[in-house]
Amino acid sequence: MCGKFPDEQIAATLNRLGLKTGAGQSWSEGKVYSARHSHQVPAYDPDRANDRAVTMAEAAQRLGISPTSVRRLIELKKMPASQVVPCAPWRIPVDALESDAVRTAVRNIKARIRIPQTQNGNQQQTIFSAI
Numbered sequence: 001m002c003g004k005f006p007d008e009q010i011a012a013t014l015n016r017l018g019l020k021t022g023a024g025q026s027w028s029e030g031k032v033y034s035a036r037h038s039h040q041v042p043a044y045d046p047d048r049a050n051d052r053a054v055t056m057a058e059a060a061q062r063l064g065i066s067p068t069s070v071r072r073l074i075e076l077k078k079m080p081a082s083q084v085v086p087c088a089p090w091r092i093p094v095d096a097l098e099s100d101a102v103r104t105a106v107r108n109i110k111a112r113i114r115i116p117q118t119q120n121g122n123q124q125q126t127i128f129s130a131i
Helices: 007-016 029-038 056-063 067-075 094-098 100-113
Strands: none
Touching: 007 029, 056 067, 056 094, 067 100, 094 100
């Protein structure tokens, strides 16, 4: 994960996996930095990390849908994605966002999400009685 993700995300992933530091403590951004520095592992570089892949949040923003919808597309195998280790952030190929399958799935999601809103709030009935 080093070099591809910031120390904060690495710490969160290590903690979700239940891994502890050598002293038996949970991971923090500073502890990941210290371990990287001690072992001379490269730091996160956003320019180098961009291997034509985006995170789930970035994919959601580009597609105009929620991260939960992106996760659902990944789970349904409609959008290719990979993780370095379980619990790590998803990496989604940028090219996948332009595929016909993803475009169709996103179009279907947006069609179901849109709920017509009333123009006049006075037309709505209250769910509570006015006692």
